[in-house]
Amino acid sequence: MRVTFPHMGTSHIxxxxxxxxxxxxxxVPPAPSKRTLSLGVRHAPEFACIPFKILLGSYIEALENxxxxxxxxxxxxPCRAGIYGLLxxxxxxxxxxxxxxLIFEPPLRGLLDFIKKIGRVIRPTxxxxxxxxxxxxxxxxxxxxxxxTEILSHQxxxxxxxxxxxxxxxxxxxxxxxxxxxxxxLDSAGQAAEMLLRDVTQDRSRKxxxxxxxxEIYVVLEPFxxxxxxxxxxxxxxxxxxxxxxxxxxxxxxxxDGEKDIKNAAKPYLNQLIGGHGINSVGETVLxxxxxxxxxxxxxxxxxxxxxxxxxxxxxVSRDLNIPVLTLFLDEQTGTAxxxxxxxxxxxxxxxxxxxxxxxxxxxxxxx
Amino acid sequence: xxxxxxxxTALSYYSYYxxxxxxxxxxxxxxxxxPASSKQIIDWGVKETVNDACIPIKLFHGHVMSLKDRVxxxxxxxMVSVDGKTTFCPKFLGLPDMVRWSIPDLPRLIDERIDLxxxxxxxxxxxxxxxxxxxxxPARVFYAYLVAQxxxxxxxxxxxxxxxxxxxxxxxxxxxxxxxxxxxxxIAVLGYPYEIYDSYIxxxxxxxxxEMGVAVRTVEMLSNKVLGGxxxxxxxxxxxxxxxxxxxxTYHYLEKKIDGIIHxxxxxxxxxxxxxxxxxxxxxxxDIPFMTLTLxxxxGEAxxxxxxxxxxxxxxxRRESS
Numbered sequence: 001m002r003v004t005f006p007h008m009g010t011s012h013i014x015x016x017x018x019x020x021x022x023x024x025x026x027x028v029p030p031a032p033s034k035r036t037l038s039l040g041v042r043h044a045p046e047f048a049c050i051p052f053k054i055l056l057g058s059y060i061e062a063l064e065n066x067x068x069x070x071x072x073x074x075x076x077x078p079c080r081a082g083i084y085g086l087l088x089x090x091x092x093x094x095x096x097x098x099x100x101x102l103i104f105e106p107p108l109r110g111l112l113d114f115i116k117k118i119g120r121v122i123r124p125t126x127x128x129x130x131x132x133x134x135x136x137x138x139x140x141x142x143x144x145x146x147x148x149t150e151i152l153s154h155q156x157x158x159x160x161x162x163x164x165x166x167x168x169x170x171x172x173x174x175x176x177x178x179x180x181x182x183x184x185x186l187d188s189a190g191q192a193a194e195m196l197l198r199d200v201t202q203d204r205s206r207k208x209x210x211x212x213x214x215x216e217i218y219v220v221l222e223p224f225x226x227x228x229x230x231x232x233x234x235x236x237x238x239x240x241x242x243x244x245x246x247x248x249x250x251x252x253x254x255x256x257d258g259e260k261d262i263k264n265a266a267k268p269y270l271n272q273l274i275g276g277h278g279i280n281s282v283g284e285t286v287l288x289x290x291x292x293x294x295x296x297x298x299x300x301x302x303x304x305x306x307x308x309x310x311x312x313x314x315x316x317v318s319r320d321l322n323i324p325v326l327t328l329f330l331d332e333q334t335g336t337a338x339x340x341x342x343x344x345x346x347x348x349x350x351x352x353x354x355x356x357x358x359x360x361x362x363x364x365x366x367x368x
Numbered sequence: 369x370x371x372x373x374x375x376x377t378a379l380s381y382y383s384y385y386x387x388x389x390x391x392x393x394x395x396x397x398x399x400x401x402x403p404a405s406s407k408q409i410i411d412w413g414v415k416e417t418v419n420d421a422c423i424p425i426k427l428f429h430g431h432v433m434s435l436k437d438r439v440x441x442x443x444x445x446x447m448v449s450v451d452g453k454t455t456f457c458p459k460f461l462g463l464p465d466m467v468r469w470s471i472p473d474l475p476r477l478i479d480e481r482i483d484l485x486x487x488x489x490x491x492x493x494x495x496x497x498x499x500x501x502x503x504x505x506p507a508r509v510f511y512a513y514l515v516a517q518x519x520x521x522x523x524x525x526x527x528x529x530x531x532x533x534x535x536x537x538x539x540x541x542x543x544x545x546x547x548x549x550x551x552x553x554x555i556a557v558l559g560y561p562y563e564i565y566d567s568y569i570x571x572x573x574x575x576x577x578x579e580m581g582v583a584v585r586t587v588e589m590l591s592n593k594v595l596g597g598x599x600x601x602x603x604x605x606x607x608x609x610x611x612x613x614x615x616x617x618t619y620h621y622l623e624k625k626i627d628g629i630i631h632x633x634x635x636x637x638x639x640x641x642x643x644x645x646x647x648x649x650x651x652x653x654x655d656i657p658f659m660t661l662t663l664x665x666x667x668g669e670a671x672x673x674x675x676x677x678x679x680x681x682x683x684x685x686r687r688e689s690s
Contacts, residue, residue: 047641077607078455080642086604087642090649270465272446272481274458275607302420305638309462312418316469329420 001124002027003069004062006055009221010146013178018139019071022132023125027067029058032224036061041332043091049301050225050331051218052084059088063097071121074105079276079306081218138183145190147245149173152197154242157234158208161201167231169196207359208239209350212288214281215299216307217244219330226299226330227339238347241293243284244277262287269313278306282313289321294350296323297343302331324349370398374439374475376431377402379424379460380447382533382561388443390519391495394512395504400439401538402431405568409434410665416470422634423569423664424562425459425466432467432474441502442475448483450609457608457639478502527588532574534565553683556585556621558647559632560610563663570632571669573661573676580680585626587617594620602646611639618647628657628683630676635664657683 003019004027005012012028019026030036032054040057059070070089075082085103092099102121107114122132149170157166173193180189211233219225220242230240259280266283273279285296298314300307311327318325326346328339373392375385381401389399402409405427413430435442444467447460455461464479480498484490492513499509526536555577557564564570564586577584587595598616599605606612618629631647633640644660651658659679661672 045641045645047636047638048645049638049641052641074604078458078461080607080638083604083606083642086602087645091645094649269469270462272448272461272465274461275455276458278458278462303636303638303641305422305458306462308418308420308425309458309466311420312466313462313469315418 001025001069002067003071003121004029004059004065004067005071006073007032007058007222008218009223010150010174011143011221013146013174014139014142016178017142017181018135021135021138022122022127024069024121027062027065029062030065032058032222036224037332043095047303049080049216049304051081051216051222051301052088053332054218054222054225055084056088056091059092060095060097063092063099067099069100069102071102071104074103076106077275081276138186141183141186142177142180145177145186145193146174148190149177149193149197151242151245152194154230154234154240156197156200156202157231158237158239159202159204159206160234161203163235165200166197166234169200172196206237208237209294209347209354210239210241210292211347211350212284212293212296213240213242213299214244214277214284214288214296216277216301216304219299219301220244225301226328227334227336229297229299229328229343232340232343233347236344236347241288243280265290269317270310274306274309276304276306278310281307281310282317285314285317285323285325286321289317289323293323294354295346296325297346298325298327300327300329302329304329324353370396371441372400372439373397373478374432374435374442375399375401376428376435376442376444377404377537378428378431378566379463379562380445382537382565384520385537386523387516387520388445391498391512391516392443394515395499395502395508397441397502400435402434405430405566410568414665417466420636422459422637424560424634425463426665427562427566427569428463429467429470432471436471436474439475441478443478446479446481447609448481450482450484452485454605454607454609454612457610524591528591530589532565532586533561533588534567537565552581553627553680553687554583554585555628555630555680555683556617556626557630557632558587558614558617558621560614560634561588563632563634569663569665569667571663571667571672573632573672576673576676577680580677582680585621587613590617590620606639606643608639611643615643615646618650622650622654622656626656627687628659628679630679631658631660633660633662635662657686 001024003024005015007029016026016028036054036057038057039060040053040055044053044056062070072085074085085101089101102117104117105113118132153166153170160166173196176189176192180186213220213229221244223231230242233240262280262283265286266279270279270282281298288296298307298311314325324346326342328342375381375388392399409430410427411430412433413426413428416429416433417426432442444464446464447456449455464477468474468477478498478501480494482494495513496506496509499506523536527533557574557577564574567575574584595613595616598619601619606615621629629647629651631644633644648658657679659675661675
């Protein structure tokens with residue numbers, strides 16, 4: 001069967017591996033483009049958030065490319081992303097597409113349903129459960145290596161001497177990881193990827209600004225929506241630290257100290273799960289402040305209520321803990337130039353703040 | 369002198385005021401409500417909240433502003449769940465925090481979490497917690513709880529009988545007795561009670577329709593039992609209390625051969641983006657006229673009237689020609 005799935009950051013490389021090794025043909029959704037977005041905008045409700053629109057657009061593109069099954073994830077709410085799959089299916093069927101939609105709810109919600117759905121994927125190709133588990137493990141490892149490579153690229157970029165060199169090395173590294181099939185090949189691809197990035201010519205005497213990125217997972221992960229913010233800031237000479245990665249739950253204790261700490265940090269300001277990444281945005285800002293970060297940027301889709309609630313609380317967190325917070329609400333109307341200007345103004349402010357503290361070596365835009 | 373508890377006439381006010389009013393007054397407090405929404409209240413709200421917030425949140429902040437300097441306590445419950453299955457929209461979940469960190473110099477907040485996962489008993493224990501906070505003895509709290517339950521049941525019965533909440537509630541709403549005559553066409557005006565019955569932001573929509581000779585049907589006219597019957601219609605329920613009720617009411621009225629549906633929605637409302645599309649697709653399947661009316665603080669009365677007239681004319685024409 002020809003199977004497609006959402007495009008989110010670099011994760012498609014791992015999903016492609018998973019689908020293909022289960023005996024299906026992966027229809028990799030094209031990287032989101034203006035066309036993807038405009039297809040999504042045309043058929044989605046006006047006030048659906050941009051992740052909904054991009055997903056809808058890329059499903060349409062994948063269906064045009066011959067996909068017969070869409071695999072997506074559900075959720076338990078109250079963030080509306082948990083019912084996106086259901087509505088996507090309704091809209092696409094109304095448009096006349098013929099396909100099967102498989103929405104994976106979190107296994108804890110109903111283990112039997114989860115197992116049944118996996119069965120639905122592996123039965124047609126007669127893949128055994130042990131094989132499935134093996135393939136799944138390798139794909140997961142791929143996902144982890146992808147995340148690690150990306151994290152490293154964000155740490156190196158602000159020090160690069162030749163602008164764009166890190167991005168080129170990163171792209172090369174992705175190709176290597178994409179090609180690796182077995183666990184051994186993956187291990188060596190991971191090492192090669194690391195070497196490629198470490199080989200980038202760097203000026204380690206810089207003291208780049210450090211900015212934490214928080215917000216809703218999809219807009220944080222998908223560069224097309226967030227105007228490639230990590231690359232943009234990195235090339236301005238800013239080191240970014242992203243709070244969310246897809247493989248987060250395996251790396252608890254490496255970024256901060258996991259979900260629990262984030263919730264504890266948020267407690268004085270917000271002691272209630274509000275869906276999406278709302279409580280995380282509050283907690284992570286507190287943690288970034290106590291870890292000496294210069295500033296925080298909140299990325300959120302326009303009309304995202306959890307992030308709106310978080311934003312209204314963040315005003316106070318920012319004031320109490322003396323950490324500037326810039327919120328960017330993103331939608332199909334967001335222009336690159338406007339956002340770029342706001343980012344430059346924000347980094348200028350942070351730089352000024354550092355210099356006021358007597359740190360005259362602080363590195364700002366373009367290493368100046 | 370009695371201590372006063374401020375009750376903002378927004379959001380869950382339209383569903384639960386009678387309960388809490390009876391509870392607090394039986395305990396010996398005097399409940400002070402904010403005046404009906406007005407330009408002043410919206411302006412306050414717009415000033416005190418983040419601009420991305422929806423109009424109901426802005427309004428709520430405005431109502432808090434109008435109360436905060438003249439009461440001893442402010443009642444801002446954290447509405448989490450009343451049926452143990454669905455939750456309220458995230459703005460209800462974070463409401464006390466939004467208010468607390470946005471508006472300076474607040475009186476003491478009664479912001480107890482209302483989460484009835486363990487059934488109605490959960491409500492009693494919530495009442496005990498509030499009673500404890502207000503230094504009331506448990507026996508008295510229990511009595512106040514019983515009175516409040518009784519009052520609430522009366523209120524629900526009245527709503528199910530077709531009386532509009534703003535006809536019963538004390539906030540000084542304009543509008544006379546609605547739906548007194550059975551008129552020729554029936555339109556379901558579906559949406560959240562805090563938008564539909566707030567005659568300021570809904571630009572007096574219900575009365576206008578009534579004057580055009582339309583019998584209005586709303587979500588509140590249906591009992592929980594009727595609504596609950598549609599619980600399994602969709603493969604997965606929406607997550608939000610009020611949104612589910614609106615969707616179930618849509619199913620119900622479409623089955624009852626309503627002449628048209630107007631979905632009243634707030635600009636930028638997250639849940640409504642999903643809900644509206646589902647309603648629209650469902651109405652399409654039944655071939656029933658459907659219109660979405662999106663409200664915000666800039667909504668002009670004339671524009672709404674024009675759209676309502678056009679919609680009603682169309683519905684009437686369809687009916688006459690069929």
